[in-house]
Structure formats: C-alpha cells, structure tokens
Amino acid sequence: MRVGATAPTAAVLQMAPRLDEPTTVVLEETWSVGELALDAYIDGAGNRCHRVVVPDGPTELEFRARVRVGALPDPIDEDAREIPPGELPSEVLVYTMPSRYCLSDELAPEAYRRFGHLEPGWARVQAIFDDVHSHVSFRYGVTTSMSTAADVFRSAEGVCRDYTHLATSFCRAMNIPARYVMGYIPDIGIPPSDAPMDFCAWTEVFLTGGWHTFDARLNVRRIGRVPIARGRDAVDVAILTSFGQLELHSFDVVADEVPEQRDLTTA
Numbered sequence: 677m678r679v680g681a682t683a684p685t686a687a688v689l690q691m692a693p694r695l696d697e698p699t700t701v702v703l704e705e706t707w708s709v710g711e712l713a714l715d716a717y718i719d720g721a722g723n724r725c726h727r728v729v730v731p732d733g734p735t736e737l738e739f740r741a742r743v744r745v746g747a748l749p750d751p752i753d754e755d756a757r758e759i760p761p762g763e764l765p766s767e768v769l770v771y772t773m774p775s776r777y778c779l780s781d782e783l784a785p786e787a788y789r790r791f792g793h794l795e796p797g798w799a800r801v802q803a804i805f806d807d808v809h810s811h812v813s814f815r816y817g818v819t820t821s822m823s824t825a826a827d828v829f830r831s832a833e834g835v836c837r838d839y840t841h842l843a844t845s846f847c848r849a850m851n852i853p854a855r856y857v858m859g860y861i862p863d864i865g866i867p868p869s870d871a872p873m874d875f876c877a878w879t880e881v882f883l884t885g886g887w888h889t890f891d892a893r894l895n896v897r898r899i900g901r902v903p904i905a906r907g908r909d910a911v912d913v914a915i916l917t918s919f920g921q922l923e924l925h926s927f928d929v930v931a932d933e934v935p936e937q938r939d940l941t942t943a
Contacts (some may be wrong), residue, residue, distance in 0.1 A: 677737045677916070678925040681730045685920040689714075690905045690913060691739040692724045693859070699746035700902050708738040721912060723905035730922060742934075749865070749897035756883035758796040761851050768882050771853040775908035777841045778856075779826045780848035786829065787849035801852065801881050801890060808843040809895040836893040837910055840877040843892035844909070853882035857889075858913040859903040862931040866898075873929040875915055880906070900933070 679687075693702055707714055707726070712735070715727040728737075761772065774781045790807060794800040811832055818833040825845040828838040840856055847854035861876045863869060878891040878901070889901065905913035916924060 677927040678734065679730060679737065679916070680734050680923045680925055681732050682921065683732050685730045685918055685922045687728055687730055687919065687922060688914075688917045689726045689728060689737065689739075690723060690858070690915055690917075692726065693741060693743055693902045693904055694722065694724060694906075696722060697903060701744040703742040703744055705739070705741035708736075708740075710735075712737075719912075721906050723907070723913065730918075734925070743902055745862075745864070745900040745902065747899065749899050750889040750891075750901065752798075752897065753883070753885055753888060754798045756798045756885050756888060758800070758850075758852055758883060764853060764882070768853040770908065771855045771882065772848050772851055774845075774848070776911045777824050777909040778845040778848060779824050780845045782826050783829060783842075783845045784849040787846045791846065791850060798883065798888075800850075801847065801883065801888075804846045804850075805843050805879075805890045805892045805895055808839055808846065808892040812839050812842065812892070814839075814893065836874075836877045839892035840879050841909060843890065844879050847879070847881055855880050855882075855887070855906050856909045856913060857903050858905050858910075858915070859901055860929070860931040861894075861898055861902075862900045862933055864899040864933050873931055875904070875929055876901075877910070877913075900931075902931070 692705060693700060695702060709728065712728050717725050719725050791800055791804055794803055812828060813833050814835065815833045816835060818831065819828060819835065819838050823838060825841040828834045828842045844854040844856055857878050857880055858875055878889060880887040881890055907913045
C-alpha cells in the first residue's frame with residue numbers, strides 16, 4: 677500500500693486476518709513499515725487493528741501472511757430457519773438496524789415488495805442474494821465512498837462493497853440479522869483470472885445454527901475465504917482509516933494458493 681501525507685497523520689489499518697476463525701489458521705505474518713511503530717489492538721467486534729502515525733511524504737506499508745484455510749466451500753444449510761426478533765440473542769440485534777451505508781429503513785418497502793411473500797428461511801435469504809446479484813452490474817468507478825445501499829439500488833451498478841451493502845440492507849429490512857465482512861478470497865477451485873485482485877466484501881446472515889456466509893457479488897460457494905473484519909457496514913471494516921488528510925496512492929492484493937500445503941499467502 678502506498679500513501680502520502682502532507683503532515684504526520686494518525687491512521688488505523690485493518691489488513692491482518694482474524695484469529696478466531698474455525699476454518700482458518702494464521703501460520704505466520706509480517707509487517708513491513710520501515711521505522712514506523714505499529715500499535716495493535718482488538719476492537720469491539722473482535723477485529724485486529726493496527727494504529728500507526730504516517731509521516732509527511734510518501735510511505736509504503738506491506739502486510740504478508742501464510743494462512744491455512746479449510747478445504748471445503750462455504751457450507752449450505754437449507755434447513756436453517758429465520759429467528760423471530762423477540763427470540764434473537766441480544767448481541768445480534770444491532771445487525772437488524774440501519775447503519776451508515778445500509779439504509780434498511782429506506783429500502784424496507786422495496787424489500788417487502790420483493791421478498792415479503794416468500795417463505796421465511798434459507799431459501800428466502802438466498803432469494804435476496806440472487807436478486808441483488810442479478811440487479812446490480814459489476815463496474816468500477818460508478819460509486820464513491822459516500823454511496824449508500826439506496827444509491828446502489830437506484831443506479832444498479834457497483835463493486836463488491838455495494839452488492840454487500842444492498843443485500844445486507846434487504847436482509848435487515850426483513851428483520852434478518854446481517855453483518856458486513858471484509859477479507860481475502862483466493863482463486864481456489866475456480867479457473868484462474870487475469871483480473872487484479874482486491875479486498876473482498878460479503879455478508880454473514882444469522883439464522884438457526886449461527887452465522888451463515890452469503891455473497892451477493894459472486895453468488896457462489898467459495899473455498900478459502902479469510903475474514904479480516906466484521907461490522908455493521910464498510911465504516912467499521914475499512915482497510916485504512918485516517919484521522920486527517922491522507923492520500924491513498926495505490927494498493928495491491930495478492931492471495932495465492934500454495935498447492936502442496938493449501939496455505940494462502942496474502943500481501
């Protein structure tokens with residue numbers, strides 16, 4: 677990652693995988709930040725964060741890790757049921773509410789029009805993600821850091837962040853807890869792509885059995901997801917949050933399989 681500042685600027689980085697994943701194990705990791713000091717902490721959602729003060733001028737920040745991932749695609753549980761709001765665990769109620777980018781209250785009439793007639797449960801959640809996947813066209817440069825789920829619904833264009841905000845909003849509008857996840861997705865079990873990699877976003881939905889993975893952008897079960905951070909929306913899981921003017925010049929994401937060990941190397 678290459679950034680630039682005109683004065684020393686405090687920032688928070690979120691690039692390190694979470695350590696509490698049952699299907700991923702961080703084997704080793706390194707930061708390359710020159711002489712800068714990193715101060716690690718865990719936020720209220722259990723995400724690993726690193727504080728740093730970026731000096732004036734150009735700065736390069738690099739993170740590398742080797743992670744063991746599970747060998748199976750995202751699980752499917754077609755018998756999973758929606759849980760009535762009055763029976764939800766208290767700690768998941770926040771994920772039924774509107775947030776900065778997930779305007780579930782504004783989108784509620786549309787959500788009920790599209791999905792209110794469907795039988796509650798796994799099939800209805802999948803229908804939400806099928807609908808968003810077909811409604812939104814993937815395109816860089818058509819949304820901004822200020823675009824909300826309502827904006828994306830109207831424009832029907834965006835990137836994985838926008839798909840995730842819209843699908844998450846529709847779920848919350850139906851009183852289904854849904855949280856935003858940011859992480860790495862290597863190309864395991866699929867044909868290799870020439871397109872540059874990026875940080876990825878997807879959704880976890882709370883049904884019977886716990887949190888279940890859904891992905892409105894890809895809309896397929898994938899092998900090797902490595903969550904970095906979870907939250908209400910992109911505000912909570914930004915790869916870089918600056919407390920002052922800090923310009924992001926560029927960043928590169930590489931998530932490659934090491935076939936003989938099925939480990940993921942990220943940078």
